[in-house]
Amino acid sequence: MQTKADLFGEDAPPRVKIAVADIDGVLRAKYVSKEKFASAREDGFGFCNVIFGWDSQDMLYGGAAADPGFADAHATVAEETGRRLPWEGGTPLFLADFRDDAGIAGTACPRALLRRVVERAASLGFIARFGPEYEWFAYRETPGSLAEKDYRHPTPLSPGMFGYSALRTGQRADLMRDLFEQLAAFDVDLEGLHTETGPGVLEAAISHREALEAADQAVLFKQAVKEISYGHGLVSSFMAKPSADLPGCGGHLHQSLWRDGENAFHDADGRHGMSQVFESYLAGQLRLLPVLMPLFAPTVNSYKRYVAGSWAATRANWGVDNRTVALRVIPGSADATRLETRVPGADANPYLAIAAALAAGLHGIAEGWTLDAAPVTGSSYAQEIGVSLPHHLGAAAGALGGSAVAAELFGSGFRDHFVATRQWEWEQYLGAVTDWEARRYFELA
Template sequence: MQPTIDWLRDQDATRIKVGVTDIDGVLRTKYLSTEKVLSSLEKGFGFCNVIFGWDSQDALYPHQPDGGFADLTARIIPESRRNIPWESNLPLLLADFRDAKHPLAAACPRSLLIRIIEKAKNMGFTARFGPEFEWFTYRETPNSLAAKDFQNPEPLTPGMFGYSGLRTSEYADFHQDLFDQLADFKTAIEGLHTETGPGVMEAALVHQEALEAADRAVLFKQGVKSISYRHGLMASFMAKPSVHLPGCGGHLHQSLWRDEKNAFHDAKGKNQLSKTMRHYVAGQQTLLPYLMPLFAPNVNSYKRYVAGSWAATRANAGIDNRTVALRIIPGGKKGTRLETRVAGADINPYLAIAGALAAGLYGIEHELKLPAKLVQGSAYEQAIGLPLPQDLGAAAGAMKGWEGAGDLLGHEFVEHFVRTREWEWQQFLSSVTDWERRRYFELT
């Protein structure tokens, strides 16, 4: 606590940006005076509970547990301190609601992850994650895109040009700002390159312990969008912005460590994989069909899961195979890890990491076994593993119908989260799309 107090007093700033993450992974922030933050470090401060009572468009969910929308007590995270390079190094702190006593507080994504991490620690493990994200960059502003009714946004660069040295050179200042300012923002990336598609980028974040990895992932997405604004551009982490192009993944590299040793590695095991890792992967493979809303939280998320799209269509696993949901990477003592590829770029990082870790720990607890033969070659040509839900409605129904979800993630959280996903699905079903008008307007 004292280092953060000293840091705040050294900032010479009259205001601090403080942020909490809602159920959709949106960072909701407010400016507080430095004195207010200093007085709140011990006791917390009030943040309206509506942030868990509305959707990403600020529309209220029905059947609110608190129709008066009182304040929840937000707890400032001292170790989250950093400066925002694109806001004149304004100080920023994160907060969560782990100590709040209210039904809606159970929806706090960061608090859920803390509970799952605590379970891992009680089992003797430290979980480490290294997220990587793909996203589209457009020559648009929020105003220009709204004026076009979000139709036909102009990509930053043309054509399909993965790993392009030319495209990154063409916009060298922008890409250098991404690399340098994200590092200054304590969300350092290991690599940055163009992906297949017009204006598509991919970045891998430096792996960290699970909670820090999730904090950085939320701030990374915020940072990419903010830096893009500074260059007159817009970044979108939408899972499938175009039917004609591959979607955007939010892959999760992960491993468990015990006594500073990688618990996934066993020099004497098959493929040098430990029993712990095999149980962990089996846990995810078993539970993926029930936990998909954590990895694919939006209506659009499910349009990514088509054959040949670099996204899985079944709950399957394979050794160093990018067509499966769970890519097992034998990487020696330090690098052996699992890549959960089913997650999209539109994830709430706290929830996706919590879901992956909880499912893996479930597999260890129950000593679940992987199939004797993992997927080899193209997974799209083999019916191995259960099919994944094909839309958000089916995914929410599967999560709601699995009795173990509450035991795994907490009953209050699951009840609220499923309601939010059902709401999202109902908003889509009640809308009339351009596709429907083109298809049925004249001929029916």
């Protein structure tokens, strides 16, 4: 992490950017002067709580905002997140969040929610580490050209289905270089970067960190990829399923729990090298996954990714090194044994997805749940093993809203607010007239 001297040296611009992640994981930011920031880091600052009262299109949620006056909420600078923006002349950037007493902002803030879950892990003696992976589509477009096309038929960065391509990465070595180097300069470290199957699809693995820092890195990674792409005349999209004919974009979470400097998931004598802690953690996610889906799949589009043969799970199940299941156990050394939660899409809010995975796993440990379900071997799509996951956002939001366990894990205030925002999203979709409907019914109805 860059030091304070690095951030505010003589070469630093006379402004600071402060950003807060909203309920969808979108960064809402503003610039302040160095002088204003000096007081903000000491005493906090005001940030309009409307960011938790409107959707991704800045439309007010119907009934979901507890403060109709949209007052300023007291925000706190997260000092540990400070870094420079290489593509903005070295402008310092800090993330911020809201404490529990900040009204609706304190209740709804995703970063604050994850912080509370991390504290619960600490109370059980654990440090959680996460390493997110993301897939995304890159297009030879600008925001303006996409709007002119009405977001139809965008031109991909490269043609064809070409996963792990040495040719395509070599063809755009300038983009690959900037992604690696500028992300590193931005204090976001990649473990790997390659093409995935699909036209213009890329995938990156972010180095594992403690849970809150991992989520910060994931949020900043997505923002950085989009901004670096702009510099190359491209638009990058983390939409879960941009085309019905192509694979979707995952946002997988590798994770482990650590205690006294050792991986609490590893037991060389355990089943598949899993400790009892790991089994209970896995059992927690397995049992709660169907009711926590909106935290992993928050949009209408998210659910179009969960189809057989798509590398995305359709049921709550697990397996050993099996990429067709929801929960992939990865046996290994004392350092490498881990769980990969493969359900989240790239569109998920990293704070909420990590909070959901960690809270469910910790609940399994606290309740002493046993892993009774057998692992899936072979393709899970050919076997009806595990509870079916919700098929659309409306059903998923209803399940979450009726879950007493979710209220226990996240607080009824957060659960109710978040469910209301997802129900709003679903209702906007139900009220839309799509191209599919026009083609199907316009002349013949």
